Amino acid sequence: MQIASFIAVAGMMAFxxxxxxxxxxxxxxxxxxxxxxxxxxxxxxxxxARHAGRVGWREAAIAGLLAGGLFGIIxxxxxxxxxxxxxxGGVALWKDGWPTFAGLAQSAAxxxxxxxxxxxxxxxxRALVPSDLLMASRFPLRPYWRDVLPLAxxxxxxxxxxxxxxATRDRSCFNPFRAGDAPRNVTPNLSLRLHVSKSQxxxxxSSFAAFAxxxxxxxxxxxxxxxxxxxxxxxxxxxxxxxxIILQIPLDDAGGxxxxxxxxxxxxxxxxxxxxxxxxxARHGRITRDRLMVTxxxxxxxxxxxxxxxxxxxxxxxxxxxxx
Numbered sequence: 354m355q356i357a358s359f360i361a362v363a364g365m366m367a368f369x370x371x372x373x374x375x376x377x378x379x380x381x382x383x384x385x386x387x388x389x390x391x392x393x394x395x396x397x398x399x400x401x402a403r404h405a406g407r408v409g410w411r412e413a414a415i416a417g418l419l420a421g422g423l424f425g426i427i428x429x430x431x432x433x434x435x436x437x438x439x440x441x442g443g444v445a446l447w448k449d450g451w452p453t454f455a456g457l458a459q460s461a462a463x464x465x466x467x468x469x470x471x472x473x474x475x476x477x478x479r480a481l482v483p484s485d486l487l488m489a490s491r492f493p494l495r496p497y498w499r500d501v502l503p504l505a506x507x508x509x510x511x512x513x514x515x516x517x518x519x520a521t522r523d524r525s526c527f528n529p530f531r532a533g534d535a536p537r538n539v540t541p542n543l544s545l546r547l548h549v550s551k552s553q554x555x556x557x558x559s560s561f562a563a564f565a566x567x568x569x570x571x572x573x574x575x576x577x578x579x580x581x582x583x584x585x586x587x588x589x590x591x592x593x594x595x596x597x598i599i600l601q602i603p604l605d606d607a608g609g610x611x612x613x614x615x616x617x618x619x620x621x622x623x624x625x626x627x628x629x630x631x632x633x634x635a636r637h638g639r640i641t642r643d644r645l646m647v648t649x650x651x652x653x654x655x656x657x658x659x660x661x662x663x664x665x666x667x668x669x670x671x672x673x674x675x676x677x
Contacts, residue, residue, distance in 0.1 A: 357507040359395060362474050363387040364510020368471075378521040381514045393418040394471065399451060399478070413479035414472045421471020425464030439582070472665060475507035481506070526590035529617045543614040543651070545631070547599070548663055549638035552580050554585050560633045561599060565589040568626055574599075585610060595623040597630065610623040611643075624652045631658075 367384035371377050398416040402408050432450065437454075439447045446456035522528070532675045549557060554576050563623065565572035575586030583600040585608075594617035602609040612628050631640060631654075641661040 355399070355482055358503040358508055359399075359477055360388070360392050361481055361503050362477045363391055364396075364506065364513065366470065366474055367510075370512070380517045384510065384514060386631040392423065394424055395474070404477055408479070410476065410479055413475040415475075417471040417473065417475025417478075419471070420467045420660070421474070422464055422468035424471070425460075425467035425527055428467075429460045429464065431578075434617055440579070449476060481501030526592050526594045527596065529594050529596050529615050539541060541613065541615050543627065544643035544657055545612040545639075545658065546602065546641045546643060547634055548614055549608055549642070551583060553637050554578060554608065554610075557583075557599070557634065557637050558587055559608065560637065561587050561589065561630070562617060564630045565632055568629070570597075583608075591626075593621050595621060595626070597627065612640075615671075626657075628652070628654055 354629065364384055367380050367387055369385050371380040391530070398420050402416055432447065432452075434450045437447050437450050440446075441459075444455050445453050446459055447453070471657055500623060521625065522662055549558070558574060558576050561574070564570070564573055567593075569593045570589040572589040576587075577584040585603065587599045588596065590596045596614075596615045596617075598613050600611050600613075602611055614623055614629075634640065640658055642655065642658040644660045646662070
């Protein structure tokens with residue numbers, strides 16, 4: 354019953370938090386995270402309190418508050434001393450791994466939020482676990498009608514994961530995996546690199562949006578260029594599903610972009626529209642073809658695109674001590 358109660362509490366908390374974020378799609382991920390965190394921050398305090406015979410409502414709330422607050426403190430300490438920087442509304446919160454005064458205030462508020470979540474979880478657990486099990490006084494250990502509630506809630510929490518994923522699945526052309534069995538059908542057809550700088554991102558986004566509008570494609574995307582945060586992601590799609598996505602190249606400070614073309618099924622044609630798009634993007638910078646890209650078919654104009662050269666090997670460090 355205790356394990357079922359922990360699962361049920363994690364499910365209820367995940368449901369509340371996903372509603373707080375106004376995005377039910379977050380439920381499976383939040384539920385999984387809470388289940389993992391319930392071992393060090395839930396089961397261990399529960400076992401200690403039960404062994405000490407202190408399992409009242411007050412003790413449950415205090416234990417939950419302390420566990421949630423401890424998680425917030427650990428999360429704060431893990432961010433110290435790195436390269437993390439962030440801001441909100443033009444106000445710096447973190448800079449080079451250290452919080453500003455505003456960042457400290459935000460971290461304190463987050464610790465309070467985590468503590469409140471832990472306290473609520475402790476109260477919910479105390480409400481679900483029968484008192485005789487809390488006090489280890491049930492003998493013989495046989496199920497009672499009172500045990501149905503935590504079991505039913507645990508089953509509902511687990512069943513809500515596939516139900517939520519199915520109910521909230523994106524069935525638009527932006528999701529080539531919408532068919533469910535898509536992983537064996539979805540075909541990556543082309544992967545290119547657009548060599549531009551971050552200052553050119555708005556122009557690239559405008560050309561991409563103009564292409565989508567002129568050809569009747571749906572499009573969406575976002576670009577942000579800030580001192581501490583850069584982001585570029587745009588998508589366009591049409592039926593039958595051809596999906597084009599442009600993303601920033603990871604760890605590329607210069608601002609290079611990846612252009613990938615995916616179809617829901619291998620027989621879907623995409624070449625003519627993509628060729629027009631590549632012609633527009635080529636006005637902004639040099640285009641190369643990813644050498645690791647594997648496809649079952651490649652049109653002639655795409656084969657004429659130069660292959661991305663291999664990165665030069667990293668020379669051995671001259672500062673390394675000589676081997677003895």
